[in-house]
Amino acid sequence: MTSITRRLGKALVALLLAQPVAAQDLSLPKSAERTLSTVQDPGAYALPTGAWTNGRMPTARIEGRIEVEAWRVPNSDLSAFQMVQPLRDALAASGYEIVLDCAARACGGFDFRFNTLVVPAPQMYVSLDDYHFISARSPDGAVSVLASRGARDGYVQIVRAGNGVKAAVKTTAAVVMPAEARGLAEALEAEGHVVLPDVIFASGSAALGGGAVGSLDTLAQYLKANPNRRVMIVGHTDATGSLQANRAVSLKRAEAAVAYLTDKGVAATQLQAEGAGYMAPVATNLTEQGREANRRVEAVLLSTD
Incomplete structure (x- = not known):
């Protein structure tokens, strides 16, 4: 791991730990640019709860307010795992149950990627063999995080589903319109x-x-x-x-x-x-x-x- 990677990883953890547990932010690097933000209310989201196997993927239907965000992290050395892991820890610290935490092949590879909600390019990029996904649930709703890498940039997608999830989980970073x-x-x-x-x-x-x-x-x-x-x-x-x-x-x-x-x-x-x-x-x-x-x-x- 390069020194830049270590510094960025430590910065992510520090930002996350600085937030109160009751209203935990999903903090991204300060260089992150939000490329898309959209809301459907009321809406429904099929939250993946297991890997794609034997021609199917288990999901849980979450109804209510559905928020979808995509972020680009320019010139990032962070791997997909390194981008997701601090966000996973923040959700767990906020009382969310992690129901799925998997990398590309363990998620089901190609089939998983094309059978769940993914913001299209250029706002979001997902490599078929290099991505990481987590889904988490609480009594108020659910959150999923998907991360991947392009040639130079990192990409993160966050989906919040359920009427009670907005107040508990938010994303902080620089908001720069593409x-x-x-x-x-x-x-x-x-x-x-x-x-x-x-x-x-x-x-x-x-x-x-x-x-x-x-x-x-x-x-x-x-x-x-x-x-x-x-x-x-x-x-x-x-x-x-x-x-x-x-x-x-x-x-x-x-x-x-x-x-x-x-x-x-x-x-x-x-x-x-x-x-x-x-x-x-x-x-x-x-x-x-x-x-x-x-x-x-x-x-x-x-x-x-």
Whole structure:
């Protein structure tokens, strides 16, 4: 282990131990940048409680407020285990029962990774053979932590589920909006369309939930500042199921995003919703990675007159 790794590991532990047990923070390195934060309330989360074996993965359904965060730790020497372990200890110190603590192959490898909730790239990156996962439960709800590494950066995803978990467990680190969010308006005008990465729905659901959606808030500000702009919100799916069913669910998801924007004060005349189903893929539907990329919501610039 390098001296940098030791210092970062000690810093993580010190930050965690400095917090009171009754309201334990899940503290990340100070360099961590939050790349996504979204809430579904009410919502449901299938908390993994065991490894993928014999074609299945045991889960526990947790209902209530579902919070999903993704973080990037730039130029980190920490391994996936080193990123997860202090957070695991913090949860245990707060009275959570650790129900699953596993590394890539022990979790079930490829199958585990593609059968649980994972924020898509670029907000979250998960190596198929180098990740670490924990899930923890308390009487009030559950928390899961997933960590992995890219070529230079570390990535951490935290899911909090249940109506009582928010007050007991929170994450602290520098909150830095990623370039994708900061440049949404510029990208929309330069490219004519932009993917809204934090518009996330539960499987089969078209409900956005009750929390803030950063990309939609940014888009609302842009449209209110530019009343001559019009956009189409387009929902997309992967190629699983019939075209008719996929177009229907993708349209409902686009309509949910449009409703969010009108609630933020955007004029209805500036907005249009459409569901493309699986007719406009950006990746192959032959792999899980490709299908994940295809499940998206985009804003398309219609006019600037």
